[in-house]
Amino acid sequence: MKxxxxxxxxxxxxxxxxxxxxxxxxxxxxxxITRNSLRLYDGEHLGVAGTLGEADEGELLRKAEAAxxxxxxxxxxxxxxxxxxxxxTAEFDGSQAFVEQMRQLLDELRSHQPEFVFSGKFxxxxxxxxxxxxxxxxxxxEGTTADLDLWIxxxxxxxxxxxxxxxxxxxYNQDAFVETTDMICDAFKRPVEIDDGEYPVVFLSTxxxxxxxxxxxxxxxxxxxxxxxxxxxxxxxLFSDKVTIRQSRSETDQIYLPFFDFEGAVNTDDRYTLxxxxxxxxxxxxxxxxxxxxxxxxxxxxxxxxSVPNLGIPELLFAGTGQTAAEIVGGNKAxxxxxxxxxxxxxxxxxxxxxxxxxxxxxxxxxxxIPQATISxxxxxxxxxxxxxxxxxxxxxxxxxxxxxxxxxxxKSG
Amino acid sequence: xxxxxxPAGFYGDVRTEDVFETGIQVTLGDVEEMQERAYTAAFVxxxxxxKWYYASTTNLDGIQQEIYRLASMGTASDEINSHPVVxxxxxxxxxxxxxxxxxxxxxxxxxxxxxxxxxxxxxxDGKEYVGVWRANYVDQRKVKHFVSSKGADLTFDxxxxxxxxxxxxxxxxxxxxxxxDRAAETFEPLRGHGAAAVxxxxxxxxxxxxxVNVEPGDYPVILSPEAAGVxxxxxxxxKSEADFMIGDETMKEEWQIGKAVGVSMLSIVEDGTRxxxxxxxxxxxxxxxxxxxxxxxxRLAGRLHSGVTAAALxxxxxxxxxxINFEYEPIVRMTTTYIKEGPDTLDELIAGVDTGVIVETIxxxxxxSTFTMAPSLAYMIRDGKRAEPVRISVITGDVFTALGDxxxxxxxxxxxxxxxxxxxxxxxxxxxVGFGGPWVRVKQLSVR
Numbered sequence: 001m002k003x004x005x006x007x008x009x010x011x012x013x014x015x016x017x018x019x020x021x022x023x024x025x026x027x028x029x030x031x032x033i034t035r036n037s038l039r040l041y042d043g044e045h046l047g048v049a050g051t052l053g054e055a056d057e058g059e060l061l062r063k064a065e066a067a068x069x070x071x072x073x074x075x076x077x078x079x080x081x082x083x084x085x086x087x088x089t090a091e092f093d094g095s096q097a098f099v100e101q102m103r104q105l106l107d108e109l110r111s112h113q114p115e116f117v118f119s120g121k122f123x124x125x126x127x128x129x130x131x132x133x134x135x136x137x138x139x140x141x142e143g144t145t146a147d148l149d150l151w152i153x154x155x156x157x158x159x160x161x162x163x164x165x166x167x168x169x170x171x172y173n174q175d176a177f178v179e180t181t182d183m184i185c186d187a188f189k190r191p192v193e194i195d196d197g198e199y200p201v202v203f204l205s206t207x208x209x210x211x212x213x214x215x216x217x218x219x220x221x222x223x224x225x226x227x228x229x230x231x232x233x234x235x236x237x238l239f240s241d242k243v244t245i246r247q248s249r250s251e252t253d254q255i256y257l258p259f260f261d262f263e264g265a266v267n268t269d270d271r272y273t274l275x276x277x278x279x280x281x282x283x284x285x286x287x288x289x290x291x292x293x294x295x296x297x298x299x300x301x302x303x304x305x306x307s308v309p310n311l312g313i314p315e316l317l318f319a320g321t322g323q324t325a326a327e328i329v330g331g332n333k334a335x336x337x338x339x340x341x342x343x344x345x346x347x348x349x350x351x352x353x354x355x356x357x358x359x360x361x362x363x364x365x366x367x368x369x370i371p372q373a374t375i376s377x378x379x380x381x382x383x384x385x386x387x388x389x390x391x392x393x394x395x396x397x398x399x400x401x402x403x404x405x406x407x408x409x410x411x412k413s414g
Numbered sequence: 415x416x417x418x419x420x421p422a423g424f425y426g427d428v429r430t431e432d433v434f435e436t437g438i439q440v441t442l443g444d445v446e447e448m449q450e451r452a453y454t455a456a457f458v459x460x461x462x463x464x465k466w467y468y469a470s471t472t473n474l475d476g477i478q479q480e481i482y483r484l485a486s487m488g489t490a491s492d493e494i495n496s497h498p499v500v501x502x503x504x505x506x507x508x509x510x511x512x513x514x515x516x517x518x519x520x521x522x523x524x525x526x527x528x529x530x531x532x533x534x535x536x537x538x539d540g541k542e543y544v545g546v547w548r549a550n551y552v553d554q555r556k557v558k559h560f561v562s563s564k565g566a567d568l569t570f571d572x573x574x575x576x577x578x579x580x581x582x583x584x585x586x587x588x589x590x591x592x593x594x595d596r597a598a599e600t601f602e603p604l605r606g607h608g609a610a611a612v613x614x615x616x617x618x619x620x621x622x623x624x625x626v627n628v629e630p631g632d633y634p635v636i637l638s639p640e641a642a643g644v645x646x647x648x649x650x651x652x653k654s655e656a657d658f659m660i661g662d663e664t665m666k667e668e669w670q671i672g673k674a675v676g677v678s679m680l681s682i683v684e685d686g687t688r689x690x691x692x693x694x695x696x697x698x699x700x701x702x703x704x705x706x707x708x709x710x711x712x713r714l715a716g717r718l719h720s721g722v723t724a725a726a727l728x729x730x731x732x733x734x735x736x737x738i739n740f741e742y743e744p745i746v747r748m749t750t751t752y753i754k755e756g757p758d759t760l761d762e763l764i765a766g767v768d769t770g771v772i773v774e775t776i777x778x779x780x781x782x783s784t785f786t787m788a789p790s791l792a793y794m795i796r797d798g799k800r801a802e803p804v805r806i807s808v809i810t811g812d813v814f815t816a817l818g819d820x821x822x823x824x825x826x827x828x829x830x831x832x833x834x835x836x837x838x839x840x841x842x843x844x845x846x847v848g849f850g851g852p853w854v855r856v857k858q859l860s861v862r
Contacts, residue, residue, distance in 0.1 A: 017841075019466075019743075022661040027466035028487065029743060034472070052453040053472035070448045070524075117662070121841055149841075158668040159783050160658045221441065227545035227582035227589060288446075308447050310439070342779065342786025343808050347589040350627060352807035352862035354784050372784060374810070376630075376862060413784065413810070413860070 004068070007039040007078045007133035007264070011305050015125040016095035018102050020150065023110045023118045025103060030095070035305035038064045039078070039133075046074035050306020072308055076287055079264040081137030086259055088143045088251055090124065090170040098124045098146070101174065108178050113185045120150040120164075129258040139266075141258035145170055148177070152185065163188055163338060163357055167399040169254050176398035183366050183396065184338070192360050192368030194412065200334040200388055201375055201408040202325070202361055204401040205318060207337065209353060213345040213379050214245070218274055220285035220300070220311055224293025229349060229379070230280055234295075239278040239383040242390070244319035246273045247284055247298060254400040255315050262309040263287055265299030272298045274316070278383075286311045318404055321389035325403040326363030328389040335370060335410055336361035336395070336403075349379035354413060363391075363403075372413040382406045418478055420563035423490025425461040425500040427562035428477055429698055430454065431740045434520040435554040438528055440535055442546060450524055455740040457698075462488035463497050470741045495564075498725035504701050506568045511557060512695070513573040513599065519553045522601045527551050530604060534579050534594075537611050543619055547581040552833040553601075558698075566700040573599050574691050574846060576833030579611060583622045590625070592618035592775070592790060597691055597831035621791055625803035628794075628861055634770035635809060635859045636763055636795070639828035641773045641787060643849030646682050647751045647837070648781030649813045651849075654684070654708045654716070655734070655746040655839075656723035666727070671714055676817030678712040681754040686733050691831035692750030692848030694736065699744055703733035708751075709817075720746045738842045747839060753851030756823025763822045763855045765798040771861055772800060773809065786810045811859040822855035 017029040037050035038060040047068025049060050092098045102122045109118055126144040131137060145168065152163040163184050167177065203210045213229070222228040230238065249257045250270040259270050263286065274282055282296040289311060290297035302312020321328070336359045343353020354374055360367040377386060386407040395401045420426035432454045439447040453472070458480045460467045467484040471477065494500055513519070531551045538547045553575040560568045576597030583590045594614040596607050637645060652658075659665040686694045686703025695703055699721050707715035719727075720735035723746055735744035764772065772793050779787035787809050794801040811819075829850035836844035 021657075025465065027468060027743065029468035029470070031470045031741060033470065033741065048449070050451070052455060067449070070445075072445050072448055123841075153662070155662070156664045158664060160653060161782070221546060221548075222582060225442065225546035225582070227584045227591075229587075229589065231584075288444075306451060307437070307449060310446055339782075341782065342784075342788070342810070344777065344788035346627065346805040346807050347591070348587065348627075348805065350805070350807055352630075354786055354808070354810045356782050356784055374860070374862065376807075 005041045005078050005134045007041065007131065009037045009039065009305060010130045011035045012128040013125055015123060016098055018099060018122040020106065020118060020120050020122065023106050025106065028099060036060065037306045040064045040068045041074065041076070041078050042068060043077060044073065044075050045071050046308055048306055048308055074288070074308065078133040078135050079137060080135040081139060081264055081266070083138040084259065085140045088145070088170055088256055090144045090146045091172045092124055092146060095124060105174055105177060108174065109181060112178055112182055115155055115189070116185050117153050117155060118150045119153070121147070123147045131260060131264050133264070137264050139258070139260045139264065143256045145256045146172060152181070154188065169256060169400060173398060180396040180398045187359050187366035188369050190368035192370060194360065194370050194410065196411045198407055199410045200329050200332055200405050201410065202334050202336040203404045204395060205390065205404050206401055209340050209343055210382065210404065211316065213349060214383070215313060215316065218283045220283045220289040220293065220295060223283035224289055224295055228283070230283065233280050234282065235279065237279050239275065240385065240387040241277050242321045242387055243275055243278045243383050244273065245275040245316055246271050246319065247300060247314040248317050249315070253317055257315065261299045262301040262303045262312070265297065265301065267299050274298070284311070284314050318390045320392045320402060322392060323389055324363065324393045325391035325395065325405065328391060328403070328405050329363035334361045334363065334405065336366065337375070340375070345379060351378060351382065352376040374411050374413055375408045377406070377408040382408065416561070418481055418561060420481060421485040421490065423462070423492060423494055424485055424488065425494050425497070425563055426481060427459050427560065427566070427700065428456055429740070430456045430474070430559040432557040433554065436519070436524060436527060436552065438531055438551040439548065440531060441548045443539060448524060448528065457737065457740045457743065458484060459743065460484040460488060461500065463491040463494050466743070468743050499721045500564070502721050502724055502731055503562065503564055503699060504731065505562070505564050505566045506696065506700055506702060507566065508568065510568065510570040510695055513555055513571050517573070517600050519555050519573055519575050519601060527553070531577055533608065534577060534611055537608055538579055538581055538615060541615060543583040543585055543622060545582050545584040547579065549577065549579050550834060551577045560696070560700045562700060568696060568700055570695050572693060574831065574833050575599065575601055575604060576831070577604060578834050581615065581618070583618055585622055588622055590618055590622040595832060595834070597833045599689060617791065621803045625805050628771070628804040628806045630862045632858050633861050634767045635856050635861065636767070636770065636772040637854045637856070638774045639850045639852060640830055641776050642753055642851035642854040643751070643830055644776060644779040644787060645785060646753050646851055647748060647847065647849045648779045649785040650682055650708060650817070651684065651748045651751040652781060654718050656717045656719050656727055657746045660723055660726045669714060669717065671716065673714045674712055675714050675814060676709055676712045677820045679756050679823060680709055680712050680817060680820055681707060682709040682751065683707055683754060684718060684748060684751050686749035688750040688829065688848060690750060690829055690848040691833065691846045692748070694749050697733045697735045697744060698737050699735040701731045701733040701735065703749060706732050718746050718748065720744060736845060738845050742842050745839065745842065747845055748837060748847050750829065750848035752827060752829055752849055753823070753854060755825050755827045755852045758822045758824055760824045760853045763824060763853055764795055764800060766822060766855070767795040767798060770795040771804065781813060783813060784810055785813050785816065807862050809859050809861050811856070816856050816859065819857040820854060821857050824853035827852050
């Protein structure tokens with residue numbers, strides 16, 4: 001057998017999860033799960049074996065050798081690296097304090113918004129990832145983050161849900177959370193009419209809907225194989241000067257992920273710019289797709305703990321364009337999209353989506369709830385002439401969402 | 415058989431999952447994954463009559479300790495066994511496995527599974543216009559052992575096996591993606607679908623070369639069994655999940671049994687005993703599955719329950735408390751949801767449309783008060799005949815208006831199963847479900 005190099009990968013998640021029903025705690029779940037894997041490299045192939053729970057190293061080695069014998073192509077050595085450790089911690093003092101703070105939050109929500117009920121999940125999780133190999137790579141990351149996700153329903157409504165509020169990350173402030181829900185609920189109670197026409201449409205930066213096709217078109221496999229709208233266009237100006245999109249694993253961007261990807265790749269400042277001032281720089285890639293299609297390697301590998309690394313969907317951020325939301329909206333009335341489910345692009349870029357919950361918005365305040373509507377445009381219009389900018393200020397008092405604003409056609413439904 | 419000691423004053427149950435699964439992925443001829451995985455893990459629940467306490471663990475030797483730890487978080491209740499949730503729980507025992515022995519997918523070698531996938535990839539590899547293709551083979555057998563403080567001691571299993579061939583076509587600036595997939599409960603039924611896979615490729619090529627952007631507007635729309643099944647699942651199935659109704663008098667009023675909610679030819683059924691990817695003979699609270707009408711002849715006929723929701727609405731259990739895996743608690747979920755057949759043939763449905771749209775495949779759908787679906791393969795209907803392929807971003811409509819606007823259904827039901835994808839709810843994505851129905855014609859939907 002050829003000389004093999006080894007790499008180990010270990011994940012652990014410790015989580016306290018609170019289920020909220022009718023604005024009260026219904027259940028508490030705890031989790032402490034470890035996953036281990038061993039990778040064997042022979043320079044041409046990769047063999048991976050994993051186990052749930054504590055690892056039996058002899059058994060893992062036997063299984064990894066069996067996996068290597070299946071000759072899954074992987075013509076690389078493990079990435080060399082150095083020693084780096086990162087740790088981030090949410091603003092909660094352990095799981096018991098978390099449960100108590102969430103109980104207090106629900107008490108306050110019941111008091112502030114008696115006409116609404118809140119359901120959902122509060123999770124506090126510590127995720128650990130450790131990667132080590134024979135070539136000196138020694139990375140470890142531990143991140144404790146909270147995900148507070150509530151569905152909001154107006155009492156008397158026949159809908160399953162009417163609105164929602166979610167924050168993810170390490171920062172928490174109860175007053176700011178309540179202020180945010182007050183904004184959403186109070187404006188919900190103020191229906192306003194709009195005329196059909198073109199509006200500045202505001203998406204929360206973490207919303208996926210408006211960028212589905214962008215993500216697909218930046219996918220390294222599709223790009224490299226010639227089936228992306230952007231294939232062959234590296235270096236070409238595709239969009240407005242205001243469009244800069246980067247892949248990020250940086251805490252600076254309020255992204256709380258291991259700084260290394262699933263192959264152990266680390267980018268400078270934990271970021272990689274894919275579109276710079278509207279010009280295409282690179283699609284996102286793994287080592288294999290970068291080599292196969294002669295593309296830049298962007299460190300975008302992902303996978304399950306015991307899988308061969310494959311291309312994942314990275315966290316993509318739109319860079320701010322130096323103005324606040326109010327400045328970008330520029331005194332116009334905008335439509336802020338809070339719930340828009342089910343829309344999509346055609347393969348050539350036409351976009352349409354219903355907006356189940358939208359608000360009239362001036363860049364600072366939610367002025368009222370608009371009727372259900374349909375928004376439509378085209379990829380090259382949304383991020384081209386129609387692109388107005390990305391706010392430097394957050395949309396809500398809590399959370400990291402910025403306003404991504406573009407002109408679109410808005411028509412009331414029905 | 416393992417037994418546990420549940421503290422007095424609590425209801426408790428332990429669900430142990432013994433899982434075998436295979437995943438193979440081939441992209442453009444390169445094998446990217448070829449993996450078998452086996453593990454056993456458990457989910458523990460304890461209830462003190464006021465709150466639930468859960469733990470998920472991979473340490474099977476520590477389950478008893480987890481039970482004691484969870485009990486220390488709650489307060490024992492003398493009345494726990496007469497609590498309306500606990501008193502509803504069924505007590506089943508015995509072995510109800512359907513996929514042991516020769517049917518166990520673990521008995522088929524990974525080499526045979528790779529050979530099967532290869533037979534299908536050979537049909538796509540190198541074909542004209544195919545820029546990229548990816549083939550996945552997936553199987554999973556899950557044996558669940560459920561014990562409860564009421565005396566349940568039950569073993570049952572589920573198994574799903576299947577493949578998907580996904581391909582992206584390109585010709586100049588024109589792009590199109592499509593898939594061909596098959597799912598079954600055992601290995602052998604996956605063979606012999608080459609002609610159908612090639613036919614789907616040819617249909618996609620025609621769509622690539624000849625499709626035009628739809629003229630946006632309101633049209634009569636005929637939904638395929640796949641599209642109608644997604645509509646039933648997303649638009650009505652989720653609304654039938656009773657956890658959305660707890661403590662909400664308006665919802666109870668709105669969802670009164672017997673209320674007219676659609677045309678009289680419409681019946682929607684939910685049935686965990688139907689074989690396929692939604693087959694679950696017992697749910698994750700140990701309740702036996704059965705056939706339940708959600709809509710019968712246009713009137714609301716039932717809803718889906720866990721123990722908590724059945725007690726809250728004073729109704730019977732339905733066997734719909736499900737979790738995606740050992741890491742999560744069971745919540746109210748669907749199993750196999752489908753629309754019952756109607757009186758017409760597909761040809762009759764098409765012939766009755768002057769100008770409209772027929773949807774064959776979709777990429778996704780969703781349903782709140784407004785439902786949506788994003789068609790993949792869709793065609794205009796002109797003068798009662800199928801006409802040119804059209805590109806559509808989204809089809810939308812008000813759920814209850816659409817249920818009342820159904821004016822035709824074909825006389826054959828097709829139930830569909832999948833091994834990739836699934837239903838998502840809250841933090842639990844990709845739950846295996848089945849869905850389907852006949853071809854369904856709706857008088858008017860918004861097409862963009």
